[in-house]
Amino acid sequence: MTESATRPRRSDATRATILRAARARFAADGYDRATIRAIAADARIDPSMVMRYYGSKEGLFAAAAEFDLRLPDLTEVAPDRLGEVLVRHFLDRWEGDDTLAALLRAASANPGAAERIRRIFTDQLTAAVATFGTDPVTTARRAGLVASQMLGLALTRYIVRLPPVVEMGPAEVVAWVGPTIQHYLRG
Amino acid sequence: MTESATRPRRSDATRATILRAARARFAADGYDRATIRAIAADARIDPSMVMRYYGSKEGLFAAAAEFDLRLPDLTEVAPDRLGEVLVRHFLDRWEGDDTLAALLRAASANPGAAERIRRIFTDQLTAAVATFGTDPVTTARRAGLVASQMLGLALTRYIVRLPPVVEMGPAEVVAWVGPTIQHYLRG
DNA sequence: CTCCTATGCCAACAGATGTTGGCCAACTGT
DNA sequence: ACAGTTGGCCAACATCTGTTGGCATAGGAG
Numbered sequence: 001m002t003e004s005a006t007r008p009r010r011s012d013a014t015r016a017t018i019l020r021a022a023r024a025r026f027a028a029d030g031y032d033r034a035t036i037r038a039i040a041a042d043a044r045i046d047p048s049m050v051m052r053y054y055g056s057k058e059g060l061f062a063a064a065a066e067f068d069l070r071l072p073d074l075t076e077v078a079p080d081r082l083g084e085v086l087v088r089h090f091l092d093r094w095e096g097d098d099t100l101a102a103l104l105r106a107a108s109a110n111p112g113a114a115e116r117i118r119r120i121f122t123d124q125l126t127a128a129v130a131t132f133g134t135d136p137v138t139t140a141r142r143a144g145l146v147a148s149q150m151l152g153l154a155l156t157r158y159i160v161r162l163p164p165v166v167e168m169g170p171a172e173v174v175a176w177v178g179p180t181i182q183h184y185l186r187g
Numbered sequence: 188m189t190e191s192a193t194r195p196r197r198s199d200a201t202r203a204t205i206l207r208a209a210r211a212r213f214a215a216d217g218y219d220r221a222t223i224r225a226i227a228a229d230a231r232i233d234p235s236m237v238m239r240y241y242g243s244k245e246g247l248f249a250a251a252a253e254f255d256l257r258l259p260d261l262t263e264v265a266p267d268r269l270g271e272v273l274v275r276h277f278l279d280r281w282e283g284d285d286t287l288a289a290l291l292r293a294a295s296a297n298p299g300a301a302e303r304i305r306r307i308f309t310d311q312l313t314a315a316v317a318t319f320g321t322d323p324v325t326t327a328r329r330a331g332l333v334a335s336q337m338l339g340l341a342l343t344r345y346i347v348r349l350p351p352v353v354e355m356g357p358a359e360v361v362a363w364v365g366p367t368i369q370h371y372l373r374g
Numbered sequence: 375c376t377c378c379t380a381t382g383c384c385a386a387c388a389g390a391t392g393t394t395g396g397c398c399a400a401c402t403g404t
Numbered sequence: 405a406c407a408g409t410t411g412g413c414c415a416a417c418a419t420c421t422g423t424t425g426g427c428a429t430a431g432g433a434g
Contacts, residue, residue: 009411033219036391046413047393048412048414049412056393104295105296106295109296118350121349122349122350122351140351145351148364151343155339155342156334157335160305160338161305162334164330164332180370180371183366197380198380198382235383238423239381
């Protein structure tokens with residue numbers, strides 16, 4: 001019992017497969033519509049295994065929705081390029097990783113998911129914004145505004161799939177939204 | 188049979204009560220979690236009545252999610268105040284009307300809701316943006332960008348309830364987000 | 375007053391869902 | 405080789421969901 005993390009368990013591969021299937025299903029169908037049976041079927045495994053390894057559907061979602069913005073160190077970025085850099089970073093971070101879409105979809109039905117988004121964008125973003133010294137009073141507000149634009153972009157691009165937003169290439173998005181973020185950060 | 192819309196039916200009040208309860212429930216709980224039984228209980232009515240009057244849960248949602256942006260005539264607005272006017276209009280339109288929140292929450296689970304949002308913001312917004320003559324090629328894109336910011340604001344304010352965004356008063360929101368919309372419209 | 379229709383409720387069904395317990399096979403340390 | 409542990413599956417349960425049909429009652433037309 002003293003070495004819980006040392007020996008790799010034989011079932012780790014299965015665990016990972018379940019997690020991958022769960023993320024994909026949660027992202028595609030939302031929390032309620034993504035049934036344990038469907039996730040288990042995708043992972044070619046019995047539904048009861050999901051319960052054994054993750055305790056409950058809530059537990060599975062909690063594990064699947066682990067997400068880190070991985071924000072770069074903003075102190076090393078030219079101050080007038082902050083918006084541009086941030087928008088590009090968000091796009092890179094989100095394309096090819098279902099987790100944020102899953103989180104966003106689930107936020108509508110699962111209070112825990114909304115709470116998680118709140119923590120991610122409050123803690124991580126606020127911390128990053130605070131690194132370059134703006135007025136501490138407005139820091140939280142600036143972070144909130146950045147979140148509103150970036151989450152709105154994610155919403156219209158990956159969930160609602162609003163055609164004009166979907167069709168924009170990354171470079172165009174950066175060119176348009178970059179100045180907005182720049183304004184929220186230093187306006 | 189020739190006068191289907193003339194005589195007001197005695198059950199119109201019940202119909203309206205159901206619709207009000209449905210909007211509130213859909214807005215608060217999302218499409219899947221808002222059960223017909225719960226809606227019926229709120230309306231102090233039997234669940235079977237909901238089916239009789241609206242055919243199915245989908246039908247009820249379709250009726251409850253009727254939404255119009257009611258955009259003002261933008262040709263009569265000073266060109267450099269467009270962003271400010273639009274943001275204030277959106278805020279006024281959304282506070283005190285659950286419909287958009289219901290639509291937004293449901294978009295995660297109900298494909299029809301996403302489609303409806305797409306139509307609202309593609310048709311109505313694009314039309315409004317097109318009234319003042321910008322380059323028609325970029326009109327759709329501008330409308331999409333406005334939608335991304337306004338829907339992001341609604342998402343963080345009414346669904347995710349991100350504290351800094353919730354705590355901002357309407358005037359502050361207009362002051363911060365107005366220039367963004369202005370930039371998307373005429374930048 | 376008498377029909378007929380509209381309005382409402384009750385009870386039930388069929389299907390799906392999260393969750394549980396028991397059983398078998400495969401692996402592993404001794 | 406053996407015993408114990410781990411990984412996996414099957415079947416079942418309790419609950420909840422949308423939905424349906426039948427039955428009572430109230431209101432208006434004749």
